[in-house]
């Protein structure tokens with residue numbers, strides 16, 4: 001009998017669940033579109049439904065916990081979700097006990113970028129490294145800080161929200177209520193907005209020929225040599241470099257791992273990012289830090305969630 005955690009990646013569009021063993025092997029996977037309702041009940045029902053499906057397909061295995069990585073912050077004392085800009089119906093909701101009542105096992109929630117940091121630390125790019133920063137470039141910019149081998153959450157669960165570090169004093173307004181946050185310049189959504197803005201003033205750019213422009217389209221066009229499209233990714237890397245430069249000086253990390261869909265434009269944003277780090281940081285931490293791509297890709301959050309799930313039930317196995 002193998003111990004299993006049902007690790008869930010709860011996104012604004014899709015939710016994925018995977019049955020993960022103690023060694024990090026994925027034994028079963030399932031996926032649904034994220035259902036929306038005013039109070040989060042539909043999401044709870046979906047987690048229970050997916051958990052039941054996993055259980056039905058893993059007869060004979062020992063299911064020990066459900067772990068949910070989600071795009072928001074959770075108060076670690078109360079278990080209440082305090083902030084979830086992409087799933088606002090979950091704000092103020094405490095879901096763990098309800099899911100536990102249905103599935104009969106421990107349920108833990110974790111911010112998705114924190115979970116990705118823990119996943120990369122367990123089985124990916126930052127294995128064996130005590131001080132690392134995870135950056136996720138998706139709809140927003142997420143972050144997870146592992147310091148002295150432990151994830152930093154803070155009492156309100158907002159530690160590591162690096163997407164809302166200011167990089168432009170009077171810059172673009174942000175959904176968090178501030179303005180000029182790096183999320184407004186370096187996320188996948190920001191790449192699309194900047195591409196549209198630059199296309200409008202550069203009529204010769206091939207960006208103008210693309211309907212329903214995505215970050216992937218802008219990347220493809222830039223790789224063909226379109227100067228305006230290339231400028232989009234220089235801007236993405238420039239602001240990311242300003243933000244990470246501040247963190248390199250502040251936290252002296254050994255490694256920074258960059259993942260998420262918008263990390264696909266790595267070769268375009270990496271040079272301007274490094275230029276800013278070299279220009280802005282103390283020499284020693286800038287030379288020490290290794291900046292690298294995620295090794296686990298989409299599974300980083302799932303595997304990190306699984307690791308936390310095993311940790312949460314660890315004591316009951318030791319006694």
Ligand SMILES: [Zn+2]
Nearest residue numbers: 164174176181
């Ligand atoms: Zn913000």
